[in-house]
Amino acid sequence: MTARLDHVGVSVPDLTVAVAWYREALGLTEERAFAVPGTDLRGVMLRHHSGYRVELLHRPQAAPGLLADSPLEAAGTLGYGHLCLAVDTADEVDSEFARLVAAGAGVRMSPRPAPRPGGRMAFVSDPFGNLIELINRFD
Structure with a gap:
C-alpha cells in the first residue's frame, strides 16, 4: 500500500x-x-x-476536548495532539512563529532547538487552543 x-x-x-x-x-x-x-x-x-x-x-453542540497548554500536556492525553508544519530553515521557525503570534496565535513553546541535532521547533495554538507545531528538520 x-x-x-x-x-x-x-x-x-x-x-x-x-x-x-x-x-x-x-x-x-x-x-x-x-x-x-x-x-x-x-x-x-x-x-x-x-x-x-x-x-x-x-457541530453547534460539540463538547470541548483537550486544550493543552504545551506539547507535553497534549501527549498525556490519547488522541489528536497537534498539527505540524515543516519549514525549510531554522530561521523560518522563528519568523513564522512571530508571524503567527502577530496573527493571533497563542504562544505555547517559543522557538528552540529540537530534540534532534540541527533541528528547530516551536508551538503556537489557533484561536481555539488547537496546537500547531513549526519544525525545521533539514538544517
Missing part, C-alpha cells in the same frame, strides 16, 4: 472565525464548504499551495 497524508480535521466552535484565521495565518484557500445531510455537521476544506489540507468541522 502506498499512502500519503491528505488532510487533518479540526473541530472548532466557530466555523466562520476559524476559516478566516486559518486562511489568513496559514495562507490556506477554501476548496469547498459542505454540510452532512441529516446532521448538524458543517465544514470547510482548506488547502495550502504545497498540497496539505486542513478540514475545519463544526
